[in-house]
Amino acid sequence: xxxxxxxxxxxxxxxxxxxxxxxxxxxxxxxxxxxxxxxxxxxxxxxxxxxxxxxxxxxxxxxxxxxxxxxxxxxxxxxxxxxxxxxxxxxxxxxxxxxxxxxxxxxxxxxxxxxxxxxxxxxxxxxxxxxxxxxxxxxxxxxxxxxxxxxxxxxxxxxxxxxxxxxxxxxxxxxxxxxxxxxxxxxxxxxxxxxxxxxxxxxxxxxxxxxxxxxxxxxxxxxxxxxxxxxxxxxxxxxxxxx
Numbered sequence: 001x002x003x004x005x006x007x008x009x010x011x012x013x014x015x016x017x018x019x020x021x022x023x024x025x026x027x028x029x030x031x032x033x034x035x036x037x038x039x040x041x042x043x044x045x046x047x048x049x050x051x052x053x054x055x056x057x058x059x060x061x062x063x064x065x066x067x068x069x070x071x072x073x074x075x076x077x078x079x080x081x082x083x084x085x086x087x088x089x090x091x092x093x094x095x096x097x098x099x100x101x102x103x104x105x106x107x108x109x110x111x112x113x114x115x116x117x118x119x120x121x122x123x124x125x126x127x128x129x130x131x132x133x134x135x136x137x138x139x140x141x142x143x144x145x146x147x148x149x150x151x152x153x154x155x156x157x158x159x160x161x162x163x164x165x166x167x168x169x170x171x172x173x174x175x176x177x178x179x180x181x182x183x184x185x186x187x188x189x190x191x192x193x194x195x196x197x198x199x200x201x202x203x204x205x206x207x208x209x210x211x212x213x214x215x216x217x218x219x220x221x222x223x224x225x226x227x228x229x230x231x232x233x234x235x236x237x238x239x240x241x242x243x
């Protein structure tokens with residue numbers, strides 16, 4: 001069992017830069033596993049490859065089967081740009097077929113997004129994280145004040161880990177704003193999804209994501225037909241405990 005102490009990590013590195021946090025996490029675990037989808041995640045890929053050997057940086061993406069065409073092209077662009085392997089994970093075919101057969105392709109507009117996200121996102125994520133000691137996420141406190149305001153740079157992941165196999169989340173961008181993310185992207189010429197230029201700030205599945213208007217919070221473009229207070233898909237289930 002790992003001896004990693006997230007509280008001590010926070011005390012020692014909370015004021016560090018994201019790059020320094022990633023370096024400290026690599027020193028603690030000897031590897032970095034990153035989930036990859038949006039602007040924040042590609043910044044982390046860019047930084048991780050600067051602090052750890054390429055063979056110690058493991059990048060994965062969740063293909064829900066409902067992503068924008070631009071997102072699929074973006075995943076391939078990142079693979080080629082950084083010359084890395086991206087472990088693309090898919091939902092269980094039988095579970096998807098059963099949901100569609102019973103409720104159709106757009107049941108989330110009626111029933112809420114949690115059931116669909118559970119099959120298309122949470123299931124594949126749980127499979128990918130099984131047995132891992134840590135993973136790195138692009139969460140920021142200001143992404144969703146209703147659910148992420150107490151986010152720490154290191155946390156015990158009780159949703160996907162267990163007592164027998166503890167799992168920790170490292171959130172290097174906890175204290176960054178969206179503006180700081182985009183400053184890094186522009187300063188270091190980091191590739192980004194072209195959907196961002198069309199008003200999509202927070203990216204998800206095509207049926208559940210739309211551009212935000214000036215003055216709207218970035219998460220208002222996700223699951224816009226639902227209550228604005230808890231915009232989470234289940235990948236970071238512990239965030240919902242802060243509601």
